[in-house]
Amino acid sequence: MTAATTTGAVPVWTAPAPRFGGVLADDAAALEAYAAAGEELLARLPPKPHRSPAQHAAAESAVGACRAGRRAFLALHAEAVYDELTDGRTRHLRLTDLLYAAADRFPGLAPTRTQMAAEGDWIQAEKEGREIDQAVFCAAVLRSASAGAHLIDAMLKPTPRALELLDGFRATGRVELDSVLVERVGDAAHVTFRNAHCLNAEDNRLIADLETAVDLVLLDEGVRVGVLRGGTVDHPRYQGRRVFSAGINLKDLRNGNISFTDFLLGRELGYINKMYRGLLTAPEAEAWADRTVQKPWIGAVDAFAIGGGMQLLLVLDRVIAEEGAYFSLPAAEEGIVPGAGNLRLARLTGARPARQVILGGRRIGTDEPGTHLVCDQVVPAGDMDEAVETAVRELSGPAVAANRRMLSLSEEPLDLFRTYLAEFAVVQVARSYSEDVLAKVERRWQRSQARD
CATH class of the missing domain: 1.20.58.1300 (Methane Monooxygenase Hydroxylase; Chain G, domain 1)
Structure with a gap:
């Protein structure tokens, strides 16, 4: 031709x-x-x-x-x-x-x-x-x-990398990945984000490490509850403080280092969906309860949960935030779609607040009346560890996993999630190549270069 x-x-x-x-x-x-x-x-x-x-x-x-x-x-x-x-x-x-x-x-x-x-x-x-x-x-x-x-x-199946690391994690209760630390403490496995150089922003490496970590938590029979928390960061404004997540790494997006398969669509179908729907361990079984392993998840939010960080909270079973923290999905400002946030946020907040957050850039601070819609508990920074331990005890009961499984089935049927992602796939990748997004990330990158 x-x-x-x-x-x-x-x-x-x-x-x-x-x-x-x-x-x-x-x-x-x-x-x-x-x-x-x-x-x-x-x-x-x-x-x-x-x-x-x-x-x-x-x-x-x-x-x-x-x-x-x-x-x-x-x-x-x-x-x-x-x-x-x-x-x-x-x-x-x-x-x-x-x-x-x-x-x-x-x-x-x-x-x-x-x-x-x-x-x-x-x-x-x-x-x-x-x-x-x-x-x-x-x-x-x-x-x-x-x-x-x-x-x-x-x-939803375990990754080969997690299966390779599983015996070691079961034996020692600790796996240290490039950008994530997984530690078993009592009935809980604590997953700590350690992308310190970029306020624990999400990049290809962190997404891969988080999926490995989630697999390990769900596969280890000694773990009843998973805990997500950001580690300390290097940013001058937050030096030495914990930060939950700054969302997608826009510098990596500008530089062409955010993958469609491994990040934009892969995170939704991968570790986030595994936390929400469970790890598929017996695909041949007829009943969903026999096919998957599910466990409750706690999010401990220090400083802020922006973008992908807030999206993550929407599938967790308990969210605890320190006083002064805030939550935001700056999708309109960044020009991209906030993952499955459009699917899930309105379930928690109602339609009008969801539009204010996603379309208008509204932040929800821990001192606002709307905080209870996205956060279960607000504590002083010094009380976070104790609050997490209490939540672990409350969510480690044998009936918790079964009930959260049924809640998930009623809240978000699989076909709803599937059809949403079919449209999300094409919309999100188109936005990542759109002129307005490319111009925004280029301006941010130029400003960062000037500061350096």
């Missing part, structure tokens, strides 16, 4: 859109040829930051057309593709593995490892945006009730 004619030095996209007939093999071959034509055009252009306006337009035409082709193909074949990649749903593939399997088995449907590695050489504003194509694929799978549920199951 010829991708383009050439007008002067600029190739022009001319490939006709494929007509899919509903036969998987034939339609896959047509998509492969169409996507190859798009790659041919891109190969004739300089890298994105060095393109002229006309070259940008040519690239956008090819990329947009190929993306539309993928959407049309997946509208017909998403379930059949998923079944083939998972051997009839007998294998559980995590997001990244699933996407690369799709790229290998159905060329042109999803970015390859080589293409994604090349994207990693650029800051966010200078990438081709291949993660958008990953989101198109994931959204199509999640829109299917059957395939989407199977993918959610795959992401």
Whole structure:
């Protein structure tokens, strides 16, 4: 297939859109040829930051057309593709593995490892945006009730890294990861965030470490309750103080180091969903109670819980905050979607306060009447340890896990979560490449460079 004619030095996209007939093999071959034509055009252009306006337009035409082709193909074949990649749903593939399997088995449907590695050489504003194509694929799978549920199951299974560390954790009660410390104290496992250089902001490394930590807490039979708390940080304003979380690391977003599969979608399907719905240990069982391991979770909030930090609190069973702390979801200011916060916050606060927080940037401080909607207890900073110990005792009873399981089922049915994430996947990745977000993170980065 010829991708383009050439007008002067600029190739022009001319490939006709494929007509899919509903036969998987034939339609896959047509998509492969169409996507190859798009790659041919891109190969004739300089890298994105060095393109002229006309070259940008040519690239956008090819990329947009190929993306539309993928959407049309997946509208017909998403379930059949998923079944083939998972051997009839007998294998559980995590997001990244699933996407690369799709790229290998159905060329042109999803970015390859080589293409994604090349994207990693650029800051966010200078990438081709291949993660958008990953989101198109994931959204199509999640829109299917059957395939989407199977993918959610795959992401609820223990990670290989946690399984490797489990025996050591059971024996010593301690695992020290790069950005997280997990310690067993009595009936509780304390998970401490240690991204000290960035106010415990979330990045790819912290998300991976937190999923490992959550797996260990849920797998260790000696643990009844999980406790999340931020460690001490290096920031001059909070030097030596504990901070819960500053949310997404916007410097990493600017630098192109926030992954769609490992962070933007992976955190929602990974460690946060495991805390909420439990760890999948027996996928073949019929009853949900027999398939998963669930335990109650406590959040101890020092200083603040911003963005992703506040999102995390929405799935916990007890939230304790120190006096003077505050909570916020600055989604409108940052220009992105606050994870599953839009799905969950209104359940706790009601619709109007949720809109004030998400759309208007309202902060909820511990001295405000609305604090009780997102926080169970406010204590002086010096009393936090005692308050956490009391909460552990109260939540360690044998019936607590069973009741919180039933609460979760009634509050957020799996299909509601699945359909939300199908839309979230495409909306969030599009926002992460939008001009307003790129401009904001660039301005913040420039200011930080000037201060340094």
